[in-house]
Amino acid sequence: MNATTADDVLNLEGRRVLVTGGHGFLGRHVVKALERRELDRVLSPSRAECDLTDRHQVLAFFKRERPDLVLHLAAAQGGVAWQKANQATAYLDNARMMDAIVDASIASSVDRVLFTASSICYPRDAAVPYREATLWDGQPEPAHLGYAHAKRGGIALLQAAYEQHGLSSCVVMPANMYGPGARFEPERSNVVAAMIRRCLEARDQGDASITCWGTGSPIREFLYVEDAAEGILRAVVRCGTPSPLNLGTGVETTIAELVDTVAAQVGFDGEIRWDHDRPDGAARVCMDVALMRERLDWLPSMSLGEGLQRTISWWQSFRNGQADT
DSSP: OOOOOTTTOOOOTTOOEEEETTTSHHHHHHHHHHHHTTOOOEEOOOTTTOOTTOHHHHHHHHHHHOOSEEEEOOOOOOOHHHHHHTHHHHHHHHHHHHHHHHHHHHHHTOSEEEEEOOGGGSBTTOOSSBOGGGTTSSOBOGGGHHHHHHHHHHHHHHHHHHHHHOOOEEEEEEOEEESTTOOOSTTTOOHHHHHHHHHHHHHHHTOSEEEEESOSOOEEOEEEHHHHHHHHHHHHHHOOSOOEEEESOOOOEEHHHHHHHHHHHHTOOSEEEEETTSOOOOSBOOBOOHHHHHHHSOOOOOOHHHHHHHHHHHHHHHHTTOSOO
């Protein structure tokens, strides 16, 4: 189910597009990308307008609004600490949303569903860089078990709906995203936001040093959110079967390199210490983007340095009440 065919390719023009999670970090950028394409039939309901965990509300919304395309970006998620402490919540909320969306999409005969899974769905012992064919070869990292299994279940559900009902769909698996609008709360932020916040606070407080967990040697991959939005729109146009597709840069960066870059860009010139008694996490996390390049005829354009600078500028403006989320 990997080849893109003429039957897969869709024209977005004139279609009514539902973006779940359209008020969230990734969703806001996808909505903006749709608007830049001059699509004026974009739906992005708030939770008050449609609770995605409520099957009846979702079905009623679909019957009333009749979307042609569904970009399912909404997710119950957080940083590693939140996911580890909320395994059942992460599983149940994400599974309920997915069940309701797919059920309503089948009943309403939507043209295509796009689902954002995650790179953390890969087995903890998968060979790096991650290749899509290895997704089902083992268990995911235990700290992410609830979230990862809910996302895996969503992929399996789309594959079953494709086989039984002919529901056209595509699945993208983004790398670790960052950019303007990201969550910076300590319990929900990822490593990029956490490092930006800590370096800025240390600079502003005149701290002589900051201490980071581990050794700084783990390798990660980071995807700027506007690039992720562009990749998602390319995927929904070009991919009509629910085979997972990595969405990333293929560029590897150590955590130490990330911290050094952030510190330099915010102007923190204190010492960066590493607490070797704290865990490093996985030694290397990076995705193979060969299939993405082939199917989407595209690669992300934002460098990590430029993307970090834009994110830092946004966060400083947001802290000062001069930027929206």
